[in-house]
Amino acid sequence: MHNEHSDTHFQSRIDNGEHIEPKDYMPEGYRKHLIRQMSQHAHSEVIGMQPEGNWITRAPSLRSKQILLAKIQDEGGHGLYLYSAVETLGVSRAELIEQLQTGKAKYSSIFNYPALNWADIGAIGWLVDGAAIVNQVSLQRTSYGPYSRAMVRICKEESFHQRQGYEIMTTMMRGTKDQQAMAQDAMNRWWWPALMMFGPHDSDSPRSGDAVKWKIKRETNDELRQKFIDKTIPQAELIGLTIPDKNFKLDEKTGHYTLSPINWEEFHRVVAGHGPCNKQRLDHHIKYHQEGAWVREAADAYKIKTAKKELVTA
Amino acid sequence: MATDTQLDLWEVFIQSKSGLPYIHSGSVHASDVKMAMQNARDIYTRRGEGTSIWVVPAKHISASNPDDNDMLFDPSNDKIYRHPTFYVMPEGAKNI
Ligand SMILES: [Fe+2]
Numbered sequence: 331m332h333n334e335h336s337d338t339h340f341q342s343r344i345d346n347g348e349h350i351e352p353k354d355y356m357p358e359g360y361r362k363h364l365i366r367q368m369s370q371h372a373h374s375e376v377i378g379m380q381p382e383g384n385w386i387t388r389a390p391s392l393r394s395k396q397i398l399l400a401k402i403q404d405e406g407g408h409g410l411y412l413y414s415a416v417e418t419l420g421v422s423r424a425e426l427i428e429q430l431q432t433g434k435a436k437y438s439s440i441f442n443y444p445a446l447n448w449a450d451i452g453a454i455g456w457l458v459d460g461a462a463i464v465n466q467v468s469l470q471r472t473s474y475g476p477y478s479r480a481m482v483r484i485c486k487e488e489s490f491h492q493r494q495g496y497e498i499m500t501t502m503m504r505g506t507k508d509q510q511a512m513a514q515d516a517m518n519r520w521w522w523p524a525l526m527m528f529g530p531h532d533s534d535s536p537r538s539g540d541a542v543k544w545k546i547k548r549e550t551n552d553e554l555r556q557k558f559i560d561k562t563i564p565q566a567e568l569i570g571l572t573i574p575d576k577n578f579k580l581d582e583k584t585g586h587y588t589l590s591p592i593n594w595e596e597f598h599r600v601v602a603g604h605g606p607c608n609k610q611r612l613d614h615h616i617k618y619h620q621e622g623a624w625v626r627e628a629a630d631a632y633k634i635k636t637a638k639k640e641l642v643t644a
Numbered sequence: 645m646a647t648d649t650q651l652d653l654w655e656v657f658i659q660s661k662s663g664l665p666y667i668h669s670g671s672v673h674a675s676d677v678k679m680a681m682q683n684a685r686d687i688y689t690r691r692g693e694g695t696s697i698w699v700v701p702a703k704h705i706s707a708s709n710p711d712d713n714d715m716l717f718d719p720s721n722d723k724i725y726r727h728p729t730f731y732v733m734p735e736g737a738k739n740i
C-alpha cells in the first residue's frame with residue numbers, strides 16, 4: 331500500500347494534475363511557500379487600494395468616480411477571497427495582518443509608487459492590473475484548490491479593471507497636447523515597475539524551482555513577463571503611446587519583443603523599503619486598522635450579549 | 645492595545661439560479677448571522693452571481709478525513725448490480 335503521508339505520494343498526485351485540498355497531506359515547504367505567496371498576494375490587493383483611493387474624490391466626472399469606486403471595492407474583495415484561502419492553511423487573519431504591519435510579509439512593490447495625477451489611474455488600470463491579470467490567469471491552474479478557486483473568481487472581475495484603465499489612456503491620447511503629455515508621462519513612470527511586478531529573472535529566483543515542481547506556479551516569471559510585453563506593446567502603439575525604451579524591438583523570427591535590461595537595483599531598493607511610498611502605505615494601513623478596532627470589539631460584544639439573551643429566552 | 649479580534653469564520657454557499665444546487669463560494673468573517681449575510685452579499689454577489697445565499701458557521705462543518713478516502717469512496721466495482729446495464733431485458737422491451 332502507498333503511504334499517503336509521503337512526499338513521493340504528494341508529488342505523484344501533483345504530477346497527475348490533482349488539486350491539493352486543505353486537509354490533504356502536504357510537505358511543510360509547500361505549505362510555507364503557499365502561505366508566503368498567497369498572503370503577499372492578498373496584502374497586495376488591499377494595499378493596492380491606496381494609490382487609487384487617493385483619486386476617488388478628484389475623479390474628473392461622476393462616471394469615472396463610480397467606476398473607480400467599483401474597481402477599488404473589487405480589489406478589497408480580492409484581498410478577502412485570498413485571506414480566506416490562506417486561512418485554510420491554518421494561519422489566522424490576525425496573524426496575517428500582523429505580518430503585513432510588521433513588515434514580515436511583503437506586498438507587491440508596485441504600490442510603493444505614488445499616483446500623481448489622473449493619467450496614473452489610467453496607467454495603473456491598464457499596466458498594473460494588466461500585469462496582475464497575466465499572472466492571475468496562469469494561477470487559475472495552481473495546484474492548491476482554495477487558491478485556484480479564488481483566482482478563477484478574481485479573473486472574472488479583473489478584465490473590467492484593465493479596460494477602464496486603457497479607456498482613460500485612450501481618452502487622454504485623443505485629447506489636448508497637455509493630456510497626451512500626461513498620459514505619456516504616466517506610461518514612462520509605470521512601464522518599468524509594471525515589468526518588475528513579475529519578479530526577478532528565472533535565473534535569479536531561487537524558490538521558483540520548487541514552486542514550478544509543485545505546480546504552485548504554472549509559468550515562470552520570465553514567461554509571464556514576456557506574455558505581458560507582447561500583448562501590451564501593440565496596445566500602446568495603437569493609441570500613440572511610446573514605449574520608454576530606445577532598444578525595444580520585435581524579433582520577427584520568434585514573434586516576441588525584446589527590451590533593454592531591467593534595472594533590478596531599483597527593484598531591490600523598493601522591495602527593501604526605500605520606494606517613494608513604503609512608509610506611507612504601511613502607516614495608513616496601521617492607522618485605519620487601529621481606528622477600526624472599536625467596531626470589531628463592539629460587534630463581538632453585541633454577539634455575546636445577544637447569545638446570552640437567547641439562552642434566557644430559550 | 646487589546647488583542648485584536650477578527651470575528652468568527654463563516655462559510656458561504658450560493659445558488660446561482662433557482663433549481664440549481666448551492667455551491668461553496670468562499671468564506672467571510674462576521675460576528676453574527678446578520679453581518680455574515682451582509683458580508684457574503686457584498687463580497688460574493690456584486691455581479692448577479694446568485695439568487696440565494698446560505699451562511700454557515702465554519703465550526704459547524706465537519707469534513708471527511710482524506711486518510712479515509714479508500715474506505716469511504718471505494719467505487720464498489722464488485723457490486724455491478726448497482727448499475728442498470730447489469731440487468732438482462734427481454735428481447736423487444738421498450739422504454740426501459
Ligand atoms: Fe485585484
Ligand SMILES: [Fe+2]
Nearest residue numbers: 405459488491
Ligand atoms: Fe484589479
